[in-house]
Amino acid sequence: MPGTIKEVARVGEGLLSHALPEPEWTHQAHFAALVHLLRAHREIDLDRQLPGIIWRYNAAVGTPNTDSRGYHETITRFYLLAVRAFLARQADDPGPGAMTTRLVNASFGQTGFPLRYYSREVLLSVQARRVWVEPDLAPFDFERCTLTVDPERDGARWKASPSKPEGGS
Numbered sequence: 001m002p003g004t005i006k007e008v009a010r011v012g013e014g015l016l017s018h019a020l021p022e023p024e025w026t027h028q029a030h031f032a033a034l035v036h037l038l039r040a041h042r043e044i045d046l047d048r049q050l051p052g053i054i055w056r057y058n059a060a061v062g063t064p065n066t067d068s069r070g071y072h073e074t075i076t077r078f079y080l081l082a083v084r085a086f087l088a089r090q091a092d093d094p095g096p097g098a099m100t101t102r103l104v105n106a107s108f109g110q111t112g113f114p115l116r117y118y119s120r121e122v123l124l125s126v127q128a129r130r131v132w133v134e135p136d137l138a139p140f141d142f143e144r145c146t147l148t149v150d151p152e153r154d155g156a157r158w159k160a161s162p163s164k165p166e167g168g169s
Contacts, residue, residue: 008096012036015053018060025061027111032100034083039096046080067126074128078114085142106147 011032014020020029037046044053051071058070065071086108090099103109114123117135127133 004097005095008032008036008100009040012040015057016041018057020057020061022061022063025057028100028104028109030079031083031103031109032096034080035087035096035100035103038084038087050076050080067129072129073131074118074123074133075114077132078117081140082108082113082142085145086147089143089147107145108142108147 011020011024011029013036014024015033015037034046037044037050044050051073054076055065055071058065063070083103086103086106087099090102093099094102107113115137117138117140118128118133119136122128122133122136125133
């Protein structure tokens with residue numbers, strides 16, 4: 001069943017070992033991997049090592065890391081900051097599966113979330129793909145940003161595989 005502790009661990013460990021099938025490296029799976037890595041691999045300095053982890057995974061599954069595909073520095077760093085802030089704001093700990101579900105169903109997990117802070121032109125630029133770029137529209141407000149879940153998404157589980165229709169985008 002998607003959203004379980006085992007599924008979150010499978011995604012996170014699959015990223016590290018390069019065993020996660022490329023079609024399962026979805027937008028939502030990125031969050032599952034981050035939740036897993038932040039909780040289960042505190043020995044990994046994600047600020048320093050996450051770029052290499054994703055770069056090597058992409059290379060292993062045949063995704064080129066170019067100026068238009070593969071690793072994106074600004075989006076990766078943005079979501080690492082956002083997910084850390086999201087987890088820090090949780091009053092409870094429902095476990096990695098439920099936490100991932102909560103995350104992907106909140107504003108933090110939506111695909112357009114970075115566009116609150118970045119113009120599309122800046123975020124999709126080659127420079128932003130290669131190096132960290134500061135937001136050009138608004139400063140980050142992760143500590144005050146609403147945690148509200150869209151009522152249409154409330155209760156939907158995240159999905160690790162695009163072939164599983166349950167929840168998500």
